[in-house]
Amino acid sequence: MEEKQHFAVAIDGPSGAGKSTLARSVARELGAVYVDTGAIYRTVGYCAWKQGIDPAAEEAVCALLPHIEIAMGYDGDGLQRMYLNGEDVTKEIRLPQISMYASRVSAIPEVRAFLMDMQRDMARKGSVVMDGRDIGTVVLPQAEVKIFLTASVEDRARRRWEELRERGTPKEFDELLEEIRQRDHNDASRAAAPLRPAEDAIRLDTTGNTFEQSRRQILEIIKERLGQ
Numbered sequence: 537m538e539e540k541q542h543f544a545v546a547i548d549g550p551s552g553a554g555k556s557t558l559a560r561s562v563a564r565e566l567g568a569v570y571v572d573t574g575a576i577y578r579t580v581g582y583c584a585w586k587q588g589i590d591p592a593a594e595e596a597v598c599a600l601l602p603h604i605e606i607a608m609g610y611d612g613d614g615l616q617r618m619y620l621n622g623e624d625v626t627k628e629i630r631l632p633q634i635s636m637y638a639s640r641v642s643a644i645p646e647v648r649a650f651l652m653d654m655q656r657d658m659a660r661k662g663s664v665v666m667d668g669r670d671i672g673t674v675v676l677p678q679a680e681v682k683i684f685l686t687a688s689v690e691d692r693a694r695r696r697w698e699e700l701r702e703r704g705t706p707k708e709f710d711e712l713l714e715e716i717r718q719r720d721h722n723d724a725s726r727a728a729a730p731l732r733p734a735e736d737a738i739r740l741d742t743t744g745n746t747f748e749q750s751r752r753q754i755l756e757i758i759k760e761r762l763g764q
């Protein structure tokens with residue numbers, strides 16, 4: 537019998553539930569590659585923003601796709617870097633205005649199809665912890681472990697508020713709360729691969745948890761599922 541060489545952990549959930557920091561830390565502990573798929577959508581969103589294209593204008597966004605080359609790389613700390621037509625846009629895709637652009641372009645089926653192979657390729661090459669919205673349902677339905685991470689909208693807005701303040705680009709709490717509600721609505725109500733837990737996903741609510749508590753819970757789930 538052929539022995540399986542590697543595993544995939546899919547971590548899905550709404551914005552701000554702590555997916556990326558948790559997934560990155562857990563990947564390091566397991567010796568797997570961390571794949572932040574939101575960063576890939578952000579790269580397309582950034583491209584639209586830079587070119588002054590309305591991210592909700594499907595035709596205009598689709599017309600961009602043949603001219604876009606997206607690549608991923610990792611620096612010494614395991615930090616994922618994103619390249620748009622050869623230019624390193626790792627920092628730019630985190631600009632606050634890009635969140636909504638990414639959310640809008642990600643609702644376009646052609647954009648999702650365009651980015652699919654790139655995501656699946658990563659899991660073909662080796663063990664991954666991949667986070668996003670549709671990893672367990674669409675991108676890697678065969679993933680050995682699927683976790684759906686949630687937290688209350690207030691908790692998620694508070695984390696985002698702290699993150700932006702630390703980054704030196706603060707925003708009002710109420711504005712962030714509204715933005716997260718809006719993004720939740722966009723991500724969950726779109727027709728193409730809406731945000732929803734896979735049937736075999738384990739749900740984990742991190743409301744009120746410290747980072748360490750959530751990290752331990754996730755590692756326990758993964759180790760149990762992988763039979764380690």
Ligand code: DC
Pocket residue numbers: 551552573574575577578635638639640642643667668669670671719723
């Ligand atoms: O995780 P994030 O906030 O960086 O993601 C940015 C946007 O990309 C988010 O609003 C939804 C979208 N996205 C998606 O539709 N599917 C994914 N697998 C990952 C992100």
